[in-house]
Amino acid sequence: MKNSLKIFFIKGIPIQLHWTFLVFIAWVILMLVIAREPLNIAFVSIGELLAVFLCVLLHELGHALAAQFYQVPIREIQLLPIGGLTFFEKQPALPRQEIIISMAGPLVNVIIALLMIPLLPTGTVFWKLTEIAGNVHPANFFHFLYNINVILALLNLLPILPLDGGKILKGILALILKPSTAFRAILSISRVMSLVLTIVGLITGNLLLIIYGCFLLLMSTVEKNNYLLASLLRDETISDVISQDFKTIHAAATRQEILDTLCSDNDRYYVLTDNGEMIGVLDKETILRALMNREEKMVLKKLIIPDLSFLSADSKLTDVWSRLPARADLIMPVMTANKKMIGVTSRDHIISFLLNHAMTNQTKQAL
Numbered sequence: 001m002k003n004s005l006k007i008f009f010i011k012g013i014p015i016q017l018h019w020t021f022l023v024f025i026a027w028v029i030l031m032l033v034i035a036r037e038p039l040n041i042a043f044v045s046i047g048e049l050l051a052v053f054l055c056v057l058l059h060e061l062g063h064a065l066a067a068q069f070y071q072v073p074i075r076e077i078q079l080l081p082i083g084g085l086t087f088f089e090k091q092p093a094l095p096r097q098e099i100i101i102s103m104a105g106p107l108v109n110v111i112i113a114l115l116m117i118p119l120l121p122t123g124t125v126f127w128k129l130t131e132i133a134g135n136v137h138p139a140n141f142f143h144f145l146y147n148i149n150v151i152l153a154l155l156n157l158l159p160i161l162p163l164d165g166g167k168i169l170k171g172i173l174a175l176i177l178k179p180s181t182a183f184r185a186i187l188s189i190s191r192v193m194s195l196v197l198t199i200v201g202l203i204t205g206n207l208l209l210i211i212y213g214c215f216l217l218l219m220s221t222v223e224k225n226n227y228l229l230a231s232l233l234r235d236e237t238i239s240d241v242i243s244q245d246f247k248t249i250h251a252a253a254t255r256q257e258i259l260d261t262l263c264s265d266n267d268r269y270y271v272l273t274d275n276g277e278m279i280g281v282l283d284k285e286t287i288l289r290a291l292m293n294r295e296e297k298m299v300l301k302k303l304i305i306p307d308l309s310f311l312s313a314d315s316k317l318t319d320v321w322s323r324l325p326a327r328a329d330l331i332m333p334v335m336t337a338n339k340k341m342i343g344v345t346s347r348d349h350i351i352s353f354l355l356n357h358a359m360t361n362q363t364k365q366a367l
């Protein structure tokens with residue numbers, strides 16, 4: 001299922017709006033209507049919301065442009081109500097690059113906050129945020145913008161993975177320690193800091209801080225698993241995990257031919273071909289549903305699983321792992337540089353390859 005909406009491109013980078021962001025905007029508008037806020041206050045509130053959205057986007061663009069400077073391709077920027085995410089096609093090669101790319105986002109917020117200083121009403125202090133945010137007024141707008149950017153910079157600079165501060169510290173540690181030791185150190189620091197946030201939240205009764213601390217604690221386990229996986233996948237390419245065990249259906253196949261193919265095996269997915277060329281992947285369930293509808297002319301091309309791109313045979317597993325579909329058995333066609341399909345792969349194929357690999361290594365060590 002597509003969970004985000006592409007809104008525009010900036011320097012070739014797709015900017016996606018996650019559906020939860022639209023729900024969040026709708027919720028804010030609903031609250032304003034329920035509270036029967038005057039129109040000018042409602043406009044300022046929505047203006048503040050859009051300003052936060054813009055600052056988060058600029059923060060992510062800071063990361064993206066720094067990454068492009070180091071030739072790290074960007075897949076997309078996704079905007080969620082809790083912040084933004086920049087997805088890289090591959091990880092930065094050197095710790096120094098990771099440090100600079102991670103610093104670029106918070107740096108943008110620091111620059112915006114500095115630009116706001118001359119526009120601030122005199123005598124109002126930064127920590128009166130709730131007062132300012134609660135007292136929505138056009139005169140507070142620049143102060144609100146200043147506060148939001150200081151908070152965005154400070155929150156992102158906490159030394160906790162996967163926040164920018166965590167990545168910066170990981171990069172600095174990797175400059176002086178072995179990569180595995182640096183990772184273990186930043187993982188421990190992240191866990192301690194997340195616990196501290198949760199405990200501070202419990203002591204002060206701040207629910208948001210408790211949720212944020214617990215979320216970051218959970219994320220540290222995700223980061224650990226990703227690191228272990230990345231170290232297992234390090235040198236392998238897609239061509240190492242290709243399977244030839246797949247069935248094809250021709251785009252011009254008749255109903256009877258389709259039925260014969262579906263009944264002859266237990267495969268769940270099929271590769272759709274046309275004149276020897278791969279067009280996409282079909283799900284057995286979708287084909288069966290279309291067959292049951294008894295449409296006059298069944299067009300298989302219309303049943304293709306959407307947004308399923310092919311994989312390049314020479315791509316590194318570490319670079320494509322996060323792009324693989326969530327459905328572990330869903331096959332993805334693998335193509336050579338001259339667009340020739342040479343097989344398929346899936347999360348299941350890759351995991352069994354890794355298990356075999358680990359077992360072979362263990363046997364070698366035992367011998």
Ligand SMILES: [Zn+2]
Nearest residue numbers: 105106156164
């Ligand atoms: Zn960031």
